[in-house]
Every structure is written in structure tokens, then in C-alpha cells.
Amino acid sequence: MSLILNKLKKETVIYCPLCNKEYRPDNLKLVEQAGETILAHSHCPVCAGAVLSLLYKDFLGITLLGLVTDLDYADTMRLKGGELVDEDGILALYKALIN
Numbered sequence: 109m110s111l112i113l114n115k116l117k118k119e120t121v122i123y124c125p126l127c128n129k130e131y132r133p134d135n136l137k138l139v140e141q142a143g144e145t146i147l148a149h150s151h152c153p154v155c156a157g158a159v160l161s162l163l164y165k166d167f168l169g170i171t172l173l174g175l176v177t178d179l180d181y182a183d184t185m186r187l188k189g190g191e192l193v194d195e196d197g198i199l200a201l202y203k204a205l206i207n
């Protein structure tokens with residue numbers, strides 16, 4: 109487990125944009141890490157809204173960018189390695205749905 113992730117769990121308070129409450133990200137889970145950049149998943153204990161957070165460390169410190177999502181952690185892990193959807197795939201789905 110990353111030192112940055114452990115530090116964030118202990119010292120960070122996340123603002124939930126869905127219910128406007130603040131919470132400690134005790135449930136912050138690593139999705140993927142590349143060097144000093146981390147993609148992590150957490151959910152708000154008040155409203156259960158989920159946030160994907162991109163964390164990276166540079167000379168200015170640690171920066172956290174959050175994105176509200178409806179994916180739970182299991183879905184995030186399942187979809188992160190999925191294949192990209194291209195135009196042909198979308199057209200094939202459209203044709204299947206209208207028939």
C-alpha cells in the first residue's frame with residue numbers, strides 16, 4: 109500500500125459534493141498506481157456517493173482531483189482493464205436495440 113494513500117487516510121478530509129458533508133476517507137481504496145500518481149476510490153459514509161480520486165505528488169505537494177461516479181469499487185476494478193468502446197461497437201449496439 110502506498111505511503112501517500114495511508115497518509116491521506118489519516119490526515120485528509122474529503123468534501124462530498126453530493127450531500128455537502130465532509131468525511132475522513134477511511135475507505136479509500138487503491139485502484140491503480142503509477143509512480144507518484146494514484147487512482148483511488150472512496151465513498152461517502154453519509155450518502156454512499158462514490159468518488160474516484162486522482163492523487164499525484166509533485167514539487168508543490170500532493171494534489172487531489174475528484175470525480176463523482178456511480179461505480180462501486182468492484183465495478184471500478186472490473187472496468188479499469190476493459191476494452192475501449194469504438195464507433196463500430198456503438199453502432200452495433202444501436203442496431204441490436206432497435207431490432
Ligand SMILES: [Zn+2]
Nearest residue numbers: 124127152155
Ligand atoms: Zn455524501
